[in-house]
Amino acid sequence: MVEAYNIFSIRVPGFEADDIIGTLALKGSKAGYHVVIVSGDKDMMQLVSPKVEMLDTMKNKRFGTKEVEEKFGVPPEKVIEVMGLMGDSSDHIPGVKGVGPKTATELIQKYGSIDGLYESIDEIEKKKLKEKLVQDKEKALLSRRLVTIDTEMELDCSFEDLQVRPSKNEDLKKLFSEFEFSSMLSGLDNESDEEEKSLSLFINPMKQY
Structure with missing residues (x-):
């Protein structure tokens, strides 16, 4: 059906569609294009920049850098840090058990990254929160890796192909x-x-x- 509609498609073994989209978005923005990613997947918000927007057609809403920061409390490049802590059950991303969006945002706002958080773990005053963070450190690091979109793929296509x-x-x-x-x-x-x-x-x- 896609071929009959003459829609150019890209398939790369070992990579997800998100990685292809991320690579094209970055490539396009560097080439001077204004890129609009049509998706409702919040993972995609990490790709937003002054030249890259996300359009959620289900909510009929565009997300620029301002809207992403309003939603996550951090700029787009920090979205992976917040999601690494809070996880995402819809994508089977574990995160740190018991840490929700509000706490994750507050921690990243204060420490800048998951790495920065664990470097200063002794500063966490809430005993239960500290225990959760220590116990699920590997899950937090894994989750951040899982939600990070690859933007450096080698793609054998040009913008004219698209x-x-x-x-x-x-x-x-x-x-x-x-x-x-x-x-x-x-x-x-x-x-x-x-x-x-x-x-x-x-x-x-x-x-x-």
Whole structure:
């Protein structure tokens, strides 16, 4: 289906989609493009910068550096530190047991990083919190590593490869017929004219901001 829609796709064994997105986002921002990452995954907020935004379509909200700091209490580059402590059950990231977002944020605001926190662990006055941190130190370090997105992948593609292109309508018709997507099949011809108009916004070489 993706091929029929003529959408360029990238697959790299041993890497997650997040790593590919992160690498392209950094590469694009360094090249002078304004990058918008379409995702609702809060892990992606670590990638936000003056030239990289995140668009959460489920909440219809854009996240720039200001919005990320409002959400996490720290700038984007510190998001991995907070998430390393608080974990993320939806992604099976353990974090430190009993440490939630508020405590994690306060600790990173004070100590700057997980490393800085453990270097000053004797300063933690709350006995139970200190015990939790000491007990789950390895989990905190592992969790930070797990949530860190690789932005240095070697990708064999150019920005021109990523441009929007017209769909392969004949291939789509075959697929829609095969899977009995009747409504999509009937609307395909009507969409073609609209698609050509829409593509005029994207089909030309990408403009830099």
